[in-house]
Amino acid sequence: MPNPLDVLPVADGIGLPWDVAVDDAVAAIAAAREHCGESFVVNSGGEQYLFTFSPTGVESFYALVEEAASKGVADFLMLRRKLPEEVFAGRRLLPNSLFRRDDVTSYLANLDRALDATEIELGESGTVDLFALTRRLGHRMGLASWAGPGCADGEAFERLVRAFDVLDGSDAFVHPDAMAAVAASGMRAERAALDEVAEVIEASLQQHDSTPENGDQLFSRIVSAWAMESPDVRSRGVAMDVALIHIASMSNLMAALGWALVDLIAHPDQLRLVAGGDRELASSCALESTRLAQRSIMARAVLEPVTFDTGAGVVDVPKGWTIATLLPLLNTSAAAGLEEWNPSRWHRHRLADAHALPSPMLVTAFGHGRHSCPAQPFSLAAMAMAMTRLVGRYDMRPEWTGHPRPVPAQIGGVARAADPCPLGYTVR
Structure with a gap:
């Protein structure tokens, strides 16, 4: 050949x-x-x-x-x-360990609590950057799910948010033009952020040891994987496992949620139904927005x-x-009309008219076959829950001057917004 x-x-x-x-x-x-x-x-x-x-x-x-x-x-x-x-x-629990059925149930419960905390932070009215809102929500849900006791609240949470914003691995494809400067610095900022994560997780680990959680919780499984090591090796190993899991799991999901809200707010008929609790429609909207935001x-x-x-x-x-x-x-x-947002093109998790494509593999939100994202069912459930909760709770008003656009240099993942996306909101 x-x-x-x-x-x-x-x-x-x-x-x-x-x-x-x-x-x-x-x-x-x-x-x-x-x-x-x-x-x-x-x-x-x-x-x-x-x-x-x-x-x-x-x-x-x-x-x-x-x-x-x-x-x-x-x-x-x-x-x-x-x-x-x-x-x-040297990682011992990898991100592909995340999506056992029992784990997903606990993550959605943590998302529900994270939405409670988000509502408290938002209050009855105000303005917030939409993508900052969804990113913070993702941090809170994720850290509650696998970072150990105390990591999703208070100063520990704020420290981890700051550190993980520095450690955002998606910068490699969202801002690839900035990677030469990262290399030239010897990843100084990233290494300092890792040390910050390790310090917070060490305190969480001490709390876990004094009041052990259910051994089936993800953090407990991470801790168990390092049980035979010396205290210093154990603490650092646990922290790095948590770091990789959090870095790998959250940023695309919450960017996709942001675009789903952008699109939903622009379509009043679908917005009204999702605000009324239609999670099946919310899931279809999430798929369609993720497709377009890829x-x-x-x-x-x-x-x-x-x-x-x-x-x-x-x-x-x-x-x-x-x-x-x-x-x-x-x-x-791949076919006429695909440049338009239309959630009705989805039936459950599949395109309703895939037979109209030259190949059904030409269009996707989460990949195909063995290359599908293993987090797809959880991601859609999480996005649908967050969308119905947020638009059901708040009347949202876009305050951006033009439709949000992706970072032009980005080549990978779900689009990140190139500009601030201020969103006004008032409790319904």
């Missing part, structure tokens, strides 16, 4: 935003697609990327096996631009040569390459 460079066009003058300055990362890949066709090569920073957008190419992408073309390695290679190595090394580069790091069908021919992709597609282009171009 031929090498991709032998048969596929190369997008000249295109680089990825962690290597070169790019005004709009998604627009740059869209321009390359328009010029080169549905499959092409990008050389950036000395690395080779095969981008594919054809129905066959995208199906081939989702058919790749992790052992040969790894999502986990691709994600790590991106996140390590922002996060110190010790966040990843800025994700879906990437697989090639660990051993793979045979890959682009739709225009079969190529052998060498070890060391990355195979990728870009959800914001697929999600809005």
